[in-house]
Amino acid sequence: MMKKILQRWCTDHEIPLMGVADATRWRGEVPEEYHPDSIYPGCRSVIVIGLPIHLPSLESSPSIQYAEMYRTVNSLLDQYTYRIAERLNQAGFPSVSIPRDGYGGIEALIKNPVAFFSHRHAAYLAGLGTFGLNNMVLTPAYGPRVRFGSVLTTAVIEPDPIREDELCTRCMECVTACPVRAVSSEGYPEGKTNKQACAKYSASLSRKGISPCGICIKVCPIGSDRILYGREDTGIYRKEGGDPALQRAWEHIRRHGAL
Template structure:
C-alpha cells in the first residue's frame, strides 16, 4: 500500500509537470547530520504533530532570466514560482487527503516581508533542510541546496502528510566544487570561504541588501545562485563557462543583454 501510494503521488507530480520530488520520513529531523542542526521547534512534527512523511517538490529557476538579476524580470519569475509552488503543494496535499491521508502544505515563504527578516531572518520551516533530507541535493558554500539538475537554481515547496511513505536516499556525493565564485561576487559580503554550515550566510547582511533592492522593486538578489557552475541547466542553456559573469570582455553580448533589462520596471 505504501509503495502504491508513493507511485500514485509521483504519477500526480508528473501529470502536474513537477520535475523534482523527494520524500523523507519525519524521523530524519531527529538525527542531526551536522552541527549546528535545526532546533526541534522547526521539526515537521512541531508544526503538524500528525506528520509521518515530508514531501518536497522543486521547480527550476530559468537561468537566462536569473542572469538579468537584480531586475524586474527575475522578480516576476520569483513571484510566479512562489505562487506555483504554493498552488502545487496545496493541490498535492488535497490529493493525499482525499485518499485518506490528511496532509497540509507549507507556504513557500514563511515570513511577511523583507522588513520582518531584518529583525528575525528565519522562517518557521526550512524547505532547504527538507530538500536535503529528502535526497534532492546538498548544501553549497552559498548556503543553498545544490542539485545535479539545476545546481542552486531551484525553489522548493513542502507537504506534511500522515502517510508513511518510503524515504528517498540522501545524496552522498558533495556537489559544491568550492570555486568560491558565489563568495567573490556576493554584493553584501554575506558569505565566507568555508563549507556549510561553518560558512553560513550573514543573514542580516543579505536581508539588508534585499531590502534595498525591494525599495527599487528589483528584489531578490539571486547573484549567488546565478554564478554557481553546478547543474545540468548550464549545459541546457549553453552556459557551461560560469566565468562569463566576471569576464565582461569575452562575453560582451551577454552583458549587453543583462544591462539592457536592468534599468526597466524598477527604480
C-alpha cells in the same frame, strides 16, 4: 504505491523534482521547534517538490525579469503543494502544505532572518541535493537554481535516500560574487551565511521592486541546465572578460522596471 502516484502526478504537472523524507530525519539537524512533527504533530513524512528558475531569467539579476520569475515560481509551488495536500486529505491521510515563504516580507527577515520551516533542509533530507557554500541546496539538474515547497503528511511514504556525494566544488564563485560579502568560504554548516547582511541588501532591492538578489545562485557552475543554455563558462558574468552580447542584453533589462 502512493509514492508512484505522487511521482506520476508531478510528472503530469511539469514538476521535475520530488523527494520524500521521513519526519524523524530532522532530529539533530535543526532545533526541535523546526521539526515537521513539531509544526504539525502526527506528521510522518514530508513531500518536497522543486521547480527550476530558468537560467536566462536569472542572469540579469537583480532585475524585474528575475523578480517576476521568482514570484511566479513561488506561486506555483504554493498551488501545487496545496493540491498535493488536498489529494492526500481526500485519500484519508491528513496533510498540510507549508507556504513557500513563511515570513511577512523582507522587513520581517531583517528583524528575524529565519522562517518557521526550512524548505532547503527539507529538500536536503528528501535526497534532492546537498548544501553549497551559499547555504543553498545544489541539485544535479539545476544547481541552486531551484525553489522548493513542502507538504507535511500523516501518511507513511517510502523515503528517498539522502545524497552522500558532494555537489559543491568549492569554486568560490558565490563567495567572490556576493555584493555584500555575506557568503562564508567555510561552507555549510561550519560557515554561516550573514543573513542580516543578505536581508538588508534584499530590502534595498525590494524598495526598487527588483528583489531578491540571486547573484550567488546564477554564478554557481553546478547544474546540467548550464549545458542546455550553453552557459558552462561562468566567466560570462564578469564585467571584465565577459560576453559583450550577453552583457548588453542584461544591462538593457536592468534599465527597465525598477522603481
